[in-house]
Amino acid sequence: xxxxxxxxxxxxxxxxxxxxxxxxxxxxxxxxxxxxxxxxxxxxxxxxxxxxxxxxxxxxxxxxxxxxxxxxxxxxxxxxxxxxxxxxxxxxxxxxxxxxxxxxxxxxxxxxxxxxxxxxxxxxxxxxxxxxxxxxxxxxxxxxxxxxxxxxxxxxxxxxxxxxx
Numbered sequence: 001x002x003x004x005x006x007x008x009x010x011x012x013x014x015x016x017x018x019x020x021x022x023x024x025x026x027x028x029x030x031x032x033x034x035x036x037x038x039x040x041x042x043x044x045x046x047x048x049x050x051x052x053x054x055x056x057x058x059x060x061x062x063x064x065x066x067x068x069x070x071x072x073x074x075x076x077x078x079x080x081x082x083x084x085x086x087x088x089x090x091x092x093x094x095x096x097x098x099x100x101x102x103x104x105x106x107x108x109x110x111x112x113x114x115x116x117x118x119x120x121x122x123x124x125x126x127x128x129x130x131x132x133x134x135x136x137x138x139x140x141x142x143x144x145x146x147x148x149x150x151x152x153x154x155x156x157x158x159x160x161x162x163x164x165x
Contacts (some may be wrong), residue, residue, distance in 0.1 A: 010026040010104040019067065026068050043083065053095060057127035061088045064120050076116025076149075079143055085110060085152045088125035089137035093156045096130055103135060110152040133158055 013021065026046075031046035032038075047069065050062045061084060063069070069080040086105055093103040125139040134155055141150040 011052050016136070023067050026066055041043040044087070047080070047084065047087075049087070051091065051094050054124070057092065057096065059088055059092045059095065059125050060122060061091070061125075062120055062122045065116065065118055074117075076121065078110075078112055081112065081116055081121070081150050082108070082110055082152075084121060084123045085125070085150065086140060087156065088123040089139045089152070089154045090156060092125045092127050092137050093135045093158075096127060097158065101158055102161040106134070106155045106157040108152055108154040110150055112150050114143070114147050114149045116141070116143065116149050120144045121149070128153070131158075 012024065014026070026048075030042060030045035030048070031041075033048070034040075034042045039045040041050060047063045048066070052060045052062075054060055063084060065076060069076050071077040086108060089106060089108075097103060105118060113159055121141055121143065123139055123141045127135065128138050129136040135156060137154050137156065139150075139152045139154065140148055143149055
């Protein structure tokens with residue numbers, strides 16, 4: 001397998017532009033971030049998330065705005081903004097649940113209000129309601145100039161945490 005990967009990399013690097021080489025480096029860095037447990041998932045590594053608990057009911061994730069998350073117009077792809085919101089809102093839920101519980105997204109509504117441009121995006125998520133089966137969260141994503149680019153609400157279904165085998 002290593003030979004196949006090295007052959008693909010050599011072929012790509014021979015023909016790639018500097019921008020494509022930089023983008024490949026971001027992907028490799030993402031896998032390394034997951035492997036070294038700097039991030040808990042490959043998507044977290046890809047987004048280069050920086051996470052912070054603000055208080056017991058508020059969570060923040062900041063990501064750089066890189067070519068990996070942009071659409072063909074060089075603005076952040078709406079799906080990446082949705083992923084950022086889902087990750088931050090889900091993190092709020094997990095910080096208020098007991099260790100034996102987890103949560104999965106059951107519904108999310110997003111309003112996109114400005115283009116995702118600038119050097120980084122900051123998502124702040126807050127707990128609105130915690131019930132025995134459902135949590136409701138609100139999230140907002142801001143550009144580095146403070147402009148709101150998206151607002152969301154989400155519902156998360158509380159489940160028993162699966163046991164590891």
